[in-house]
Amino acid sequence: MSARDLDAREFFFGHKACAGCGGSLAVRIALKVLGERTVAVLPAGCMSAVGFNFPQLAFTNNALITPFAAAASVMTGIEAGLRRRSVKNVRVVGFAGDGGTADIGLQALSGAIDRGDNILYICYDNEAYMNTGIQKSGLTPHGARTTTTPHKGSRRPKKDMLAIVAANGVNYTASASIGYLDDYMRKIKKAAGITGAKYIHVLAPCPTGWGVNTDETVEIAREAVDVGFWPLREYENGTWITNRAPSRPQDLERHIKRQGRFKIEKRYQED
Amino acid sequence: MRSFISGNDAAAAAVHLARPQVISAYPITPQTTVVERLAEFVEDGSLDAEFVHVESEHSALSVAMGASLAGVRTFTATSSQGLLYMAEVLPYAAGGRFPVVMVNANRSLALPWNIYGDQRDSLSQLDSGWIQAYAENAQEVLDLTLMAFRVAEDPSVRVPFMVNLDGFHLTHTYEVVELPEQAQVNVFLPDYDPGENQIDFESPRNFGFSAGPEWNASFHRSHHEAMLRAWDVIDQAERKFHAIFGRRYPGGVDAYRCGDAEYILVTLGSVSGLCRETADSLRDHGVRAGILRLRYLRPFPHEAVREVLSPAKATAVLEKDISFGGAGTVFTNVRSAAPAQLNVIGGLGGADISKERIAGIFESLIQGESGVKWL
Structure with a gap:
């Protein structure tokens, strides 16, 4: 799957996302891969905040906002209802942020995976609660400053969501990055062809929260993969595959230093 | 069947x-x-x-x-x-x-x-x-x-x-x-x-x-x-x-012997049968008692409640609820439609509500008691 095969139609536009938003690119591209017979389910978060301001509704496919903790459960209900009505050839896809996935929505996601529901859950990970003003989430990496870890940065490592969903018994899971769209698109297409619960975790930088320029989103997302900060992996039938080995691990320090969020004042630095 | x-x-x-x-x-x-x-x-x-x-x-x-x-x-x-x-x-x-x-x-x-x-x-x-x-x-x-x-x-x-x-x-x-x-x-x-x-x-x-x-x-x-x-x-x-x-239901409220009642007790749910029995006994002793069971709380049956309660001398609300620091929620709602004087809080956590206690509520109404009272 490449940009050449991509549907020319747009399903997510006219929204109010910030310049350089990685999340909106993740949603836009995913819907182009999945097509118009897709129901998009979004809990509270950046993409629901920018996409559903009545009367300016930004999805041209069926889409809705769910309660924050309920994305996976509402997806289950939609899938069950459509199946009962024998509606064929449809996909139920979720777009939840890192907080909506790894924190408040984790229980419902675990329930949906446990039931083996036929849903595709996509976590667009910008590594903090960006919509509410950059607060720490369970997916904020160690050392990243947020407005709730304002000086010292997060003291905890990022939760390993892929390992969590794999342990819950997910049918297919993969990490992805908006810096490698061909890989992201391929994984969405693959997941759409698998029955059962699927989970894709796409790194979607937020220039505002990360402290990079708005024209650096894609570059920083690509670099995160190249330096080994965010490996591209896939898990299927109990086996892990690494899709792309880090090509320049020596640039890891530079990758971290160029992001404002990792700049810690000397007096707050710890060993 | x-x-x-x-x-x-x-x-x-x-x-x-x-x-x-x-x-x-x-x-x-x-x-x-x-x-x-x-x-x-x-x-x-x-x-x-x-x-x-x-x-x-x-x-x-x-x-x-x-x-x-x-x-x-x-x-x-x-x-x-x-x-x-x-x-x-x-x-x-x-x-x-x-x-x-x-x-x-x-x-x-x-x-x-x-x-x-x-x-x-x-x-x-x-x-x-x-x-x-x-x-x-x-x-x-x-x-x-x-x-x-x-x-x-x-x-x-x-x-x-x-x-x-x-x-x-x-x-x-x-x-x-x-x-x-x-x-x-x-x-x-x-x-x-x-x-x-x-x-x-x-x-x-x-x-x-x-x-x-x-x-x-x-x-x-x-x-x-x-x-x-x-x-x-x-x-x-x-x-x-x-x-x-073949079964008839009366909408928002179920009024029992309220037509000529001087004292009405407002109820909710399963305790209502015992309340009606108590009202019957009281009427045998000359107390014109009535029971108004609320069937719906939302929408709230304002008109029906007003119509039934307005002619009464005094009304009490018995409920298994308390809004702490206020009164029972049913009482507050009833009072948005018609005057009610006494709010009796009972049956919390499954506590028994006896016929004697229900009769006591009517006695309190006759005595002119008002406000929130615990059964």
């Missing part, structure tokens, strides 16, 4: 007859036997529905809401802490105008922990935008649940419906219940027609959106007006119900 069953069995029987296509529920005492029966019906094939095993009440209602959006009839059931755990989703389902039907087994709220019946759970959720009705006996549980689907799904209403029954007093006691025939129910409650509020692949829609200050009130006003329109729909449903099944 007459059958000797519990209130929970009656609820499950009604849901079976109503033919929902998606049921989702999480277990909590004393609701459990409702969903156990439904799971049995689904597994034995007598009910062609999807039973979704969720990991919480929050998800139970979220699944029901999603299925409703997909265009099918849905049901869930809960109680007490479970109702509060799904509290976030209650106004969501109501604001989204998803006609989910829920049975709530009224139970006390922690702390202190208590599994027995009072009505603090549902009364705390009166503002969530759901229709709320309260049954007095197992037959009414069955009948109200059938009516709930019809009223909630009516195109002029489209509001979710909560049927309440007293924990243990109704959920786990057995009574003779008349079970309707499926063919008759199919006439009363045709297959679900989701109307426009559903996923549509021909003409895709966005749902559950944001509405800023300039639009917000118009959505809420339309919801409020739908609740008020529900009275006509409830009335039509009760007439149709009477025509098909």
Whole structure:
């Protein structure tokens, strides 16, 4: 799957996302891969905040906002209802942020995976609660400053969501990055062809929260993969595959230093 | 067919007859036997529905809401802490105008922990935008649940419906219940027609959106007006119900010997029978006592309450609820329609309410007592 095969139609536009938003690119591209017979389910978060301001509704496919903790459960209900009505050839896809996935929505996601529901859950990970003003989430990496870890940065490592969903018994899971769209698109297409619960975790930088320029989103997302900060992996039938080995691990320090969020004042630095 | 069953069995029987296509529920005492029966019906094939095993009440209602959006009839059931755990989703389902039907087994709220019946759970959720009705006996549980689907799904209403029954007093006691025939129910409650509020692949829609200050009130006003329109729909449903099944229901309130009553006691739920018996005894001793049982709390039957209570000398409200630092919630609601002097708080955490104590409430009214009093 490449940009050449991509549907020319747009399903997510006219929204109010910030310049350089990685999340909106993740949603836009995913819907182009999945097509118009897709129901998009979004809990509270950046993409629901920018996409559903009545009367300016930004999805041209069926889409809705769910309660924050309920994305996976509402997806289950939609899938069950459509199946009962024998509606064929449809996909139920979720777009939840890192907080909506790894924190408040984790229980419902675990329930949906446990039931083996036929849903595709996509976590667009910008590594903090960006919509509410950059607060720490369970997916904020160690050392990243947020407005709730304002000086010292997060003291905890990022939760390993892929390992969590794999342990819950997910049918297919993969990490992805908006810096490698061909890989992201391929994984969405693959997941759409698998029955059962699927989970894709796409790194979607937020220039505002990360402290990079708005024209650096894609570059920083690509670099995160190249330096080994965010490996591209896939898990299927109990086996892990690494899709792309880090090509320049020596640039890891530079990758971290160029992001404002990792700049810690000397007096707050710890060993 | 007459059958000797519990209130929970009656609820499950009604849901079976109503033919929902998606049921989702999480277990909590004393609701459990409702969903156990439904799971049995689904597994034995007598009910062609999807039973979704969720990991919480929050998800139970979220699944029901999603299925409703997909265009099918849905049901869930809960109680007490479970109702509060799904509290976030209650106004969501109501604001989204998803006609989910829920049975709530009224139970006390922690702390202190208590599994027995009072009505603090549902009364705390009166503002969530759901229709709320309260049954007095197992037959009414069955009948109200059938009516709930019809009223909630009516195109002029489209509001979710909560049927309440007293924990243990109704959920786990057995009574003779008349079970309707499926063919008759199919006439009363045709297959679900989701109307426009559903996923549509021909003409895709966005749902559950944001509405800023300039639009917000118009959505809420339309919801409020739908609740008020529900009275006509409830009335039509009760007439149709009477025509098909032969049982007549009186709308928002059930007034007993109130016509010439000087003293009226307002009640809710299963305690009402004993209250009526007490009123009969008091009348034998020359006290003109009446009982006004509220059947619906949302929409609130303002007119009916005003009409019945206005001529009385004094009114008391007996309720299994207290809004701490205020008064009982039922009392506050009744007083929004008509004068009521005395609010008696009793039956909390399943405490017994005796005939003697009920007679004592009338004695207090005669003595001119007012305010909040603990039974």
